[in-house]
Amino acid sequence: MAGVLGGSSAALVMDSVLQGRDLALDEVFNLVDEASSKIILSQDMLRGAIEHAYEGMSVVDQELNLVAWNHKYSELYQYPAGFLKEGMPIDEVVRFNAKRGFCGVGEIEEQVNKRVQHMINGTPHVSERERQDGKVIKIQGNPMPGGGFVMTFTDITQYREHAKALQEVNDSLEARVKERTYELAMLNSQLLESKAQEEMANASKSKFLAAVGHDLMQPLNAARLFTASLAQYPHLDQESKTTLSHVNSSLKIAGELLTDLLDISKLDSGVVDLNRRDFAISELLDGLAVEFAAMAQDYQIKFSMVPSTASINSDLSLLRRILQNFLTNAYRYAKGNRVLLGCRHRGEHLEIQVLDTGCGIDESEISEIFKEFKRLDNPTSKSVSGLGLGLAIADRISKVLEHDIKVGSILGRGSVFSISVPLGKTITEIQVKKTAAMIQPLAGVKVLCIDNEEAILAGLESLLSRWQCEVICATDLADARIKLGLKGVAPDIVLADYHLDNGENGVDAMDGIRALYGSHLPGVLITANTNKELVDEVELKGYRYMAKMVKPAALRALISSLVK
Incomplete structure (x- = not known):
């Protein structure tokens, strides 16, 4: 009854029946009409809702x-x-x-x-x-x-x-991933038509390089590990040594080119971390002098450095990168000439200069040399390797550091590149010569290597075995637990890549190994990922961070320092 007349009308009828009162016919008609009107209204509302869906x-x-x-x-x-x-x-x-x-x-x-x-x-x-x-x-x-x-x-x-x-x-x-480096260069040339297009190109390039950097670095890193292992083989003939030297040189150049591309990406994305401090300029100049004096003979360069006792305030690592680019550029374009590294006081600043007596730069082209992928068209440049990113990187780092770069040049006579750095507080006690850490022998050291790339594992095993380490290779945490259990040994140190398969990462893997063998177990995360949050996480957990490409000498020194 309620379904036909409605709840209130049905209640009224039942109340009348229970009280023995008869309902008038017109009252019944009114109840039915009222119920019918409500039903029609409901149907109309339903049809309206359906129609307007x-x-x-x-x-x-x-x-x-x-x-x-x-x-x-x-x-x-x-x-x-x-x-x-x-x-x-x-x-x-x-x-x-x-x-x-x-x-x-x-x-x-x-x-x-x-x-x-x-x-x-x-x-x-x-x-x-x-x-x-x-x-x-x-x-x-x-x-x-x-x-x-x-x-x-x-x-x-x-x-x-x-x-x-x-x-x-x-x-x-x-x-198109196999052609990414070529397409990236093409993308830049096409998008330089306007300022808006250039900004789009930079954003696209930064994301692209960050995504592929790890994939590109992996095979190069594996190759460097293999060549380093082969170089320590005692029975190589001279021809093999020469070939190996050429291969190693080519891999070094490839790694430097990739590093330049990744640096541009990092600078574009604004994730460079500064570590400003006061330090003696000799900390920087002495190291550069040793590095580039060793290269002088290959380039037929007469290199000299004028020492200074000044102190400056800057980020030592980033400032070194700028000067390395200045010196590398000078070596490339001043072959057979002179290169000088020195400083001049300019009020409250110290101007660090790199002078060369090379081919020089036309004044109209000076503004062009700091652009990406830009190399000047002269006879010397045809024999120079590189993508034309070194000075672009130096320029961007200088803007991050808020240091001014100046260039002076006379075509046919040479150039001077300089950067102005604020003077720092005077440092009275400077350790000019740092005592080299004693490299401990690694014979018998048990090294657990975790990486999802078989080539990387093979390269690490080959290199570490040359150092007489006992190497256990695993692709992830579960694999490491099984292999350690089968061998019945506890590792002395863990080397892990960050990106593993199935969403796992090297930090979690090292945590899992520590849970088995104690929190004292040293670990090194080896990765091309330079994200600051990741580096901070690694250091916070007491691990060490090493960026790819791995330098064998640096890896050996680090392992030696951690397992001594």
Whole structure:
């Protein structure tokens, strides 16, 4: 009764019956009229809601007859005017669609029976159908309480087109990954047409290099480990030694080029960390003098350095990188001439200068030399390797340090590159000559190496074995536990790459090994990832960080210091 008359009207009738009071006929009519009006209003509201729905909708009663639909549904399926009727058996509608190919491939009656059976069983379902006209329709069906079935139909054609386009872009990028360095250079040349395009190119390049840096560094790192191991083989003939030297030199150049690209990416993304402090300029100049004096003979350079007792305030590592680029540039373009490294006091600043007597630079081209991938067109440059990034990196680092760079040059006579650095507090006691750490013999040291790249593991095992270490290689934490258990040994030190398979990383792997063998166990994370948060995490946990490409001598010294 409540379902017909409504709750309040049904309560009134029951109350009259219980009290033995008769209801007047007009009162009964009023109750029925009121209930009918509410039902009609509810039906109108339901029809209005269905009609204004974003998706196409159709409603089937428990007798499998069509009782409601909206214009969107009729439009999606292109029904002829007047085709859809209230009370129409739903199998006729499905059959009409199947004959037009809207239900896919197969026998028409089989398609009809399959869809009608879903409604009979009250089975919820979701599917997508790509029609012959190219439209993609998402179909969702759900049973209604008390019987019946409601269906929604959504045109997702545009969404699928966008998804397909994105997938095609992704597939294209993967296919072109082998050409990424070449395409990056091409991208820069194409996007230098305007300032806005240049900014887009820089953003794209930074993300691109950060993503591929690890993949590019891995094979180079493995090759360096192998060549370092071979170089220590005692029975190499002279021809093999010469070939190995050439290979090692080529790998060094490749590593430097990649480092330059990654440095540009890091500087562009603004993640360079500063460590400003007061230090004696001799800390910087003495090291550079040793490094470049050793290279002078190869370049036929007469190199000299004028010492200074001044103190400056800067980031020693970043400032060294700038001066290394100045000196490297001078060596390349002043072959057979003189190069001088020295300083001049300029008020509250110290101007560090690199002078050469090379080919010089035309005044009109000085502003060009600090641009990326820019190399001046002169006879000397044709024999010079590199991408033209060294001075671009120096310029960007100087902006981070807020140090001014100046260039002076006379074509045919030479150049002077200088950087102005604030003077620091006077340092009265300076250890000019640092005592080299004693390199401990590594014979018998048990080294656990964790890396997901077989080539890296093979290179490490070969190199460490030359140092008479006992090497255990594993691809992840689980593999390491198994191999250590089988050997019945505890490692003296762990060397781990950061990026492992299945979402694992080297820091967690070293944590897992420490959990087994004690928190005192030293570990070294070897990675091309220079993210500051990662470096801080490594140091906070008491591990050591080593950037790729690995220098064998540095690796040996680090292991020696940690296991002594």
